[in-house]
Amino acid sequence: MLSRDRIVAAAIAVIEREGADAVSMRRIAAELGVGVMSLYNHVPNKSALLDAVAETVLSQIEFTDDPAAHWTQRVRMQARAFRQIAHHFPRCTMVVVSRQLRSTAGLLPVERALATLRDAGFDGREAVQMLRVFIAYIVGSLLREVGVTPTFAPVRPDIAVAEVDPALFPMVSAFAPDLMACDHEEEFDFGLELLVQTMAVRAEQAAGHEG
Amino acid sequence: MLSRDRIVAAAIAVIEREGADAVSMRRIAAELGVGVMSLYNHVPNKSALLDAVAETVLSQIEFTDDPAAHWTQRVRMQARAFRQIAHHFPRCTMVVVSRQLRSTAGLLPVERALATLRDAGFDGREAVQMLRVFIAYIVGSLLREVGVTPTFAPVRPDIAVAEVDPALFPMVSAFAPDLMACDHEEEFDFGLELLVQTMAVRAEQAAGHEG
DNA sequence: GTTGACGTACGTACAGCGTACGTGACACGC
DNA sequence: GCGTGTCACGTACGCTGTACGTACGTCAAC
Numbered sequence: 001m002l003s004r005d006r007i008v009a010a011a012i013a014v015i016e017r018e019g020a021d022a023v024s025m026r027r028i029a030a031e032l033g034v035g036v037m038s039l040y041n042h043v044p045n046k047s048a049l050l051d052a053v054a055e056t057v058l059s060q061i062e063f064t065d066d067p068a069a070h071w072t073q074r075v076r077m078q079a080r081a082f083r084q085i086a087h088h089f090p091r092c093t094m095v096v097v098s099r100q101l102r103s104t105a106g107l108l109p110v111e112r113a114l115a116t117l118r119d120a121g122f123d124g125r126e127a128v129q130m131l132r133v134f135i136a137y138i139v140g141s142l143l144r145e146v147g148v149t150p151t152f153a154p155v156r157p158d159i160a161v162a163e164v165d166p167a168l169f170p171m172v173s174a175f176a177p178d179l180m181a182c183d184h185e186e187e188f189d190f191g192l193e194l195l196v197q198t199m200a201v202r203a204e205q206a207a208g209h210e211g
Numbered sequence: 212m213l214s215r216d217r218i219v220a221a222a223i224a225v226i227e228r229e230g231a232d233a234v235s236m237r238r239i240a241a242e243l244g245v246g247v248m249s250l251y252n253h254v255p256n257k258s259a260l261l262d263a264v265a266e267t268v269l270s271q272i273e274f275t276d277d278p279a280a281h282w283t284q285r286v287r288m289q290a291r292a293f294r295q296i297a298h299h300f301p302r303c304t305m306v307v308v309s310r311q312l313r314s315t316a317g318l319l320p321v322e323r324a325l326a327t328l329r330d331a332g333f334d335g336r337e338a339v340q341m342l343r344v345f346i347a348y349i350v351g352s353l354l355r356e357v358g359v360t361p362t363f364a365p366v367r368p369d370i371a372v373a374e375v376d377p378a379l380f381p382m383v384s385a386f387a388p389d390l391m392a393c394d395h396e397e398e399f400d401f402g403l404e405l406l407v408q409t410m411a412v413r414a415e416q417a418a419g420h421e422g
Numbered sequence: 423g424t425t426g427a428c429g430t431a432c433g434t435a436c437a438g439c440g441t442a443c444g445t446g447a448c449a450c451g452c
Numbered sequence: 453g454c455g456t457g458t459c460a461c462g463t464a465c466g467c468t469g470t471a472c473g474t475a476c477g478t479c480a481a482c
Contacts, residue, residue: 024468035432107380114382128389133402139354140347169318171325178339191344198409235439246461
């Protein structure tokens with residue numbers, strides 16, 4: 001028996017195996033051994049199916065929030081939970097990121113993050129700003145990591161940087177070794193630590209002004 | 212006479228006017244009043260055309276780098292130059308971000324940024340890490356701003372947050388006013404300042420250890 | 423037991439897509 | 453005049469999303 005969940009699962013499988021471009025209604029129907037139009041009994045259209053994919057992926061984030069832990073540690077955990085899911089569904093990440101979905105699946109992480117930031121001592125305005133900075137950083141990092149790489153950082157460093165003309169790009173040439181190496185986890189944690197520590201300083205300032 | 216530049220310009224025009232989904236070879240050919248296949252005399256395929264679009268948009272970033280200015284100010288300027296171009300070609304931003312292009316157009320910003328970070332006193336490793344953090348933050352911010360909104364932040368805040376069940380999402384409900392308001396420029400500058408100041412601290416530490 | 427309604431799977435059909443291929447018009451060096 | 457190239461173009465193929473009509477199951481009411 002066909003079902004929405006089975007269709008979404010098949011879509012995720014196809015995306016992870018063959019990339020987001022390979023997704024077509026016919027492809028997914030074939031994957032499930034059913035006719036194309038049968039899918040439309042459970043999913044209104046392709047766009048909605050991709051939304052469902054994004055939502056499903058997002059809902060699988062495992063937030064093992066420990067209220068007893070220091071809030072900085074909780075921020076780290078939450079950020080890494082995002083990274084982990086992107087690692088688990090690398091090729092779905094771009095799908096998740098490129099669809100602006102409005103659902104409870106998307107709101108749960110926000111809820112958790114705001115709670116943590118409130119515990120850190122930020123008021124509403126600051127908490128939201130901090131949250132947005134974090135989200136921006138995480139999303140940008142994941143895009144680089146997933147290889148969609150919006151940036152100029154070395155996607156295929158060996159090729160990109162090695163061929164650079166030192167006269168035109170002296171810095172890029174000089175820093176080529178560092179540009180080529182890219183331990184995604186290390187890079188992510190570097191920026192994460194940067195942000196968390198900055199946040200800690202701000203939290204103390206806020207507490208100081210207040211009390 | 213048809214030319215690669217005219218084709219790319221037409222593609223950008225179509226994207227900005229009707230969105231990236233509206234781009235098709237036929238659509239662009241019609242825009243230029245030529246046959247579809249004529250395009251292929253100047254562009255190998257659609258993918259290459261979109262790459263050219265990304266490259267063209269990227270190359271229009273205006274880096275008015277002032278070597279006399281303090282490096283923190285130069286970092287700010289460069290980051291804002293990115294934001295400005297995304298503002299100028301909002302609907303092309305997703306195209307730029309989603310194609311990993313390897314070209315000099317993409318390397319120039321990296322060159323400038325590395326030079327600035329070197330002036331700040333960072334060695335190669337640190338400079339590259341800092342650069343990556345900045346790129347991640349900028350890319351993530353622009354995605355939110357452009358409305359492709361990878362995040363859960365309020366794309367359509369009035370709708371999204373207003374309907375939230377306070378019992379399920381107490382924090383989101385409580386912070387609704389702050390979540391709803393989103394002055395993109397202000398948010399961007401907040402995070403930018405956060406990063407620049409953190410960077411300044413690091414730079415001092417690095418200088419201290421060194422000298 | 424018959425009838426009708428309903429949900430589900432399916433096939434057909436259509437407009438649109440990217441692009442491989444062939445054709446014809448024109449400009450050039452010989 | 454005659455290859456040889458470049459460029460615009462038309463046709464055609466296999467793909468896409470999906471509107472529509474159809475056929476077969478199950479279940480309720482009579």
